[in-house]
Amino acid sequence: MKNARLKAIYNETFSGLRLYYRDTNLSKNLILNYKVGQIIQEKGFTDMTSMGGGLSGNLRYLIASAHPKDLSKFNPDSAKTGHFLLDTIAYFKVLDIQKIGGKTQVFLLNIPDNSISLFKNSSSNLEEEIIEKARKKFSDKINSSLIPELQTEGWKERTKSPIGMNENGEMYFDDAKIKTETPKRIEINAARKTIEVDKKPWWKIWQILFF
Known part of the structure; x- marks a missing residue:
C-alpha cells in the first residue's frame, strides 16, 4: 500500500478522535466472543454517550471514533x-x-470500511498510545458514581444490545474471511492537539505527517 493511501486512511481514522x-x-458467553485484534461489524445504529461515569452494567464499550453524529444539534433532549x-x-x-473484578471493558476503534485488511494485519504506535489511555480511563472510572441521565429506561433500551453480534452471539461479520x-x-509521526473530554485532557490527531 502506497504511503499516500496509508496517510489518507490514518487521517480518516484518527483525526479528531474522541472517546x-x-x-x-x-452474559459471559457473549463477552467471550470478543478477541483482541478482531474486526467486527455493527449492522444497526451505534448509540453512545460522550459522558463517562461509573459503569452501569457488567460491560463497557469504550469506543474511539472520529466520525459520530452529535444528536444534541438536532434534539435538545439528546444533550x-x-x-x-x-x-x-x-x-x-x-x-x-x-477486566477488573466483575467488570469488563471492550475497547473498540471505529475504522473505515475500506481499511479492514490493513487494520487486521497491522498495528501502530497510535493504537498502542490510545490503548494505554483507555486502560487508565477504565481503572479511574470503575468506582466512579453513575451518571443519573444514563440510568433511564429509555437510554438503557438504546444501549442494551451487544455490538457486532445478535443476542444469540452470532457475529455479523466473519473475521476469519479477511486475508x-x-x-x-x-510507526506514525503525528501532530497532536489537546482537547477536553470529561473535563480531563484528551487529544486528537489533526494531521498524519509521515510514516
Missing part, C-alpha cells in the same frame, strides 16, 4: 445524555479487553 461510552449487561450516533454498517477493531498477511507494525 465514547456504552454500558450494558451481557442531557451526551448522545452521539454512528451510522449503520460500522466497522471496529477490538484494540483491547480489560491474513505477515503482521506489521506501522
Whole structure:
C-alpha cells in the first residue's frame, strides 16, 4: 500500500478522535466472543454517550471514533445524555479487553470500511498510545458514581444490545474471511492537539505527517 493511501486512511481514522461510552449487561458467553485484534461489524445504529461515569452494567464499550453524529444539534433532549450516533454498517477493531473484578471493558476503534485488511494485519504506535489511555480511563472510572441521565429506561433500551453480534452471539461479520498477511507494525509521526473530554485532557490527531 502506497504511503499516500496509508496517510489518507490514518487521517480518516484518527483525526479528531474522541472517546465514547456504552454500558450494558451481557452474559459471559457473549463477552467471550470478543478477541483482541478482531474486526467486527455493527449492522444497526451505534448509540453512545460522550459522558463517562461509573459503569452501569457488567460491560463497557469504550469506543474511539472520529466520525459520530452529535444528536444534541438536532434534539435538545439528546444533550442531557451526551448522545452521539454512528451510522449503520460500522466497522471496529477490538484494540483491547480489560477486566477488573466483575467488570469488563471492550475497547473498540471505529475504522473505515475500506481499511479492514490493513487494520487486521497491522498495528501502530497510535493504537498502542490510545490503548494505554483507555486502560487508565477504565481503572479511574470503575468506582466512579453513575451518571443519573444514563440510568433511564429509555437510554438503557438504546444501549442494551451487544455490538457486532445478535443476542444469540452470532457475529455479523466473519473475521476469519479477511486475508491474513505477515503482521506489521506501522510507526506514525503525528501532530497532536489537546482537547477536553470529561473535563480531563484528551487529544486528537489533526494531521498524519509521515510514516
